[in-house]
Amino acid sequence: MTKKQVGSPTRTRLTPGTVVDAALCLLDEEGLESVTMRAVAARLGVRMNTVLWHVKTKRRLLELMADAVAATITYDNLPDEAGEQVKELMRRYRQSLLSRRDGAALVTGTYAAEPHTLRFADALLASLAKHESTTETSGRTLYALAYFTLGLTQEEQAMTDFDEARFREAAESGPYPSLRESLAVLSEDTFAARFEDGVRRILGAA
Structure with missing residues (x-):
């Protein structure tokens, strides 16, 4: 039986969503000018090429971030008029x-x-x-x-x-x-x- 390794780091599976979440946290902490592909990669603990593989370009990352902002809008209980x-x-x-x-x-x-x-x-x-x-x-x-x-x-x-x-x-x-x-x-x-x-x-x- 193989012993379970204790204390080894568990890395969250990277997806476009996790990249966007990391970028949004960076946005809130440091502002828009600080949101770079390199900074997002550093926050996730991965190489910049890994981030690029998921979101392709910075422009694409910013589009996905903007859409995440729009995702917070709700549509229930609107007035009738x-x-x-x-x-x-x-x-x-x-x-x-x-x-x-x-x-x-x-x-x-x-x-x-x-x-x-x-x-x-x-x-x-x-x-x-x-x-x-x-x-x-x-x-x-x-x-x-x-x-x-x-x-x-x-x-x-x-x-x-x-x-x-x-x-x-x-x-x-x-x-x-x-x-x-x-x-x-x-x-x-x-x-x-x-x-x-x-x-x-x-x-x-x-």
Whole structure:
């Protein structure tokens, strides 16, 4: 009988999913710029070629990571009214981006034609189709909502108190009278309030 070896390391079987999970942990701990194939391989304790065999390229890895972010979106208990459905889906989309460090920057840099991303787009279009007059306008409204939410959330995740204070100081001290008049709205509204107002305006309820 062969004695069982004690204390030998047990390596988790590597799959594209385990590579993506490791990359997402790296993203949360160190930020998007630190997510490299070499860093993911080091985290998994394997050679970089092993990671490449599973996900092929960094672009492909980022697409799979972006789709994993979309996988956290839920579709239960949506409101009955179409416009409210759209708003709630966009709230859930924003929360999925905020759930990961640099989540919006990650998704903005990809074009993930993957199941979870496509499911969200399909659900949003279905709600927009009941709210808009034509398929064409629904598609364009989807783009407007997605780009607005990505841009706003990317700024939210990158903004610091120093950046906001510097903006206020520059606007108040320079030759910008219109900025000064609107400074309370521009600098004091929360990102959540900006998001709600922007979605409402895009949907034509300003």
